[in-house]
Amino acid sequence: MPKALLTIESLVKNYGGGAVLNGIDLTVYEGEVLVILGPSGCGKSTLLRCINALEPIQAGTISLNGEPIRRDSKDLPRLRQKVGMVFQSYELFPHLSVLDNITLSPRKAQRRPRQEAEAEALALLDRVGLKDRAGDYPRQLSGGQKQRVAIVRALIMHPEVLLFDEVTAALDPEMVREVLDVILDLARQGRTMLIVTHEMQFARAVADRVVLLDEGRIVEEAPPEEFFDHPKTERAQRFLNTLTFETVKKKAKNQ
Amino acid sequence: MDQSVLREYLPLFRESAWLTLRLGTMGILLALVIGILCAAVRYFRVPVLRGIAAAYVEVSRNTPLLVQLFFLYYGLPKLGVRTDPAVCGVAGLAFLGGGYMAEALRSGMEAVEPIQMESALSLGLTPVQAIRYVLLPQAVSVSTPALVANVIFLLKETSVFSAVSLMDLMFTAKDLIGLYYATTESLFLLVVFYLLILLPVSALGSLLERRLRYAGSGT
Incomplete structure (x- = not known):
């Protein structure tokens, strides 16, 4: 039995009167890649933001290794260091060079010496093919490069779990690949990851388990092959149908 | 214009320019402190x-x-x-300037997307570290042109100091006009001294703006 790393119990998040997340129970095990799918507005991104305590929650608990993640916790910065997050819009710091973007948090939050942090940053940049861009500013990079830097910036904190919030949604198609390859490489290393994405092929390739979220609830949970080939629920079938254009053509031909 | 009069008045103007600069600087520094506090209180919505x-x-x-x-x-x-x-002058300038500085800084802070702060917090920085290393540098960069304009505006406003019997540049000029009718010379020196104070400030400001404009935009 693998060890439970992240545990979410009965999570409720309300926003402006309505419930965005309506009783989520979810456990992420060590070394597991969990992909969260769902139509827009289903609460996927909100769920990731709650895990990082960026959103106040109304009920339920979120804990990492048994330690509760709460917005009022004095320990929150230390817990957040263990939860790496990568945003759709990259959110690099525009006033800092690539190298400083990456080393800011290890130096300030973890009090690691500059030399050591920079050495690790350069090694990680090398892994994602961006070592020669260390001195550049974010504005000089393409979207795909920015996102790879953002991933490195999360990795250098040695997080126990990584959260990816639609990290390729803002990218031009030809840049999606370079970012997804980095994430696939992380999966091969056995990293624990929670991935929100709209890239179905990628989801199928990377996921150990797929969760479908709709109207703030988990409606289906299955291994990727099962989920994509034999979805159990009607909701999952409908969701997958909206993504394939093939079905529409077949219907037209039969008529 | 009588050159001997100019020479005679010069030391008086130099002295009052020094007073203008000294009180002005103190008032502006205080205004900045007030401005930072007010901007922070409003940005973070402290009840x-x-x-x-x-x-x-x-x-x-x-x-x-x-x-x-x-x-x-x-x-x-x-x-x-x-x-x-003197205390009145400095306090008055700080009171006036504080409001302007607060708004300049607040608009700079609000120009930084909130998700930048979230990004910093998600990396495990404490809120204070996130403000210091991520929010403020970007906010100050956006605010700099407005802050520089405020500094120049406040230095010029010191010309009102003469109304509370401070011997600033304006006071000296009016005094000499009243006493000796040396209107042309006094006004000439008045303009020259204001320019001597303000032109370097203006140039320094432009330099600062260029130094701090790191990116334009693009996260």
């Missing part, structure tokens, strides 16, 4: 204090400095607070 800060900004920006100085100079003694003219 109660944000209302006070908002009211202060409106009062300070919508009343003339002359009125503020009269209030301090003639009003406070009536309330039993003794004030000397």
Whole structure:
């Protein structure tokens, strides 16, 4: 039995009167890649933001290794260091060079010496093919490069779990690949990851388990092959149908 | 223009320019401190204090400095607070400038997307570290042109100091005109000295703006 790393119990998040997340129970095990799918507005991104305590929650608990993640916790910065997050819009710091973007948090939050942090940053940049861009500013990079830097910036904190919030949604198609390859490489290393994405092929390739979220609830949970080939629920079938254009053509031909 | 008169007045103007610069600098530094506090209180929506800060900004920006100085100079003694003219001048300038500085800084802070702060927090930085290393550098960069404009504006506003018997540049010029009718020479020196103070400030400001404009935009 693998060890439970992240545990979410009965999570409720309300926003402006309505419930965005309506009783989520979810456990992420060590070394597991969990992909969260769902139509827009289903609460996927909100769920990731709650895990990082960026959103106040109304009920339920979120804990990492048994330690509760709460917005009022004095320990929150230390817990957040263990939860790496990568945003759709990259959110690099525009006033800092690539190298400083990456080393800011290890130096300030973890009090690691500059030399050591920079050495690790350069090694990680090398892994994602961006070592020669260390001195550049974010504005000089393409979207795909920015996102790879953002991933490195999360990795250098040695997080126990990584959260990816639609990290390729803002990218031009030809840049999606370079970012997804980095994430696939992380999966091969056995990293624990929670991935929100709209890239179905990628989801199928990377996921150990797929969760479908709709109207703030988990409606289906299955291994990727099962989920994509034999979805159990009607909701999952409908969701997958909206993504394939093939079905529409077949219907037209039969008529 | 009588050159001997110019030479005779020069030391007087130099002395009063020094006073203008000294009080002006103190007032502006205080205004910056007030501005930072008010901007922070309003940006982070601190209950109660944000209302006070908002009211202060409106009062300070919508009343003339002359009125503020009269209030301090003639009003406070009536309330039993003794004030000397220099303290009045600095306090008045700080009161006026604080409102302007607060708004310049606040607009800079609000120009930084909130998700930048979230990104910093998600990396495990404490809120104070996130403000110091991520929010403020970007906010100051956006605010710099407005802050520089405020500094120049406040230095010019010191010309009202003469109204509370401070011997600033304006006071000296008016005094000499009144005493010796040396109108042309006095006004000439007045303009020259204001320019001597303000042109370097202006140039320094442009330099600062260029140094701090790191990116334009693009996260």
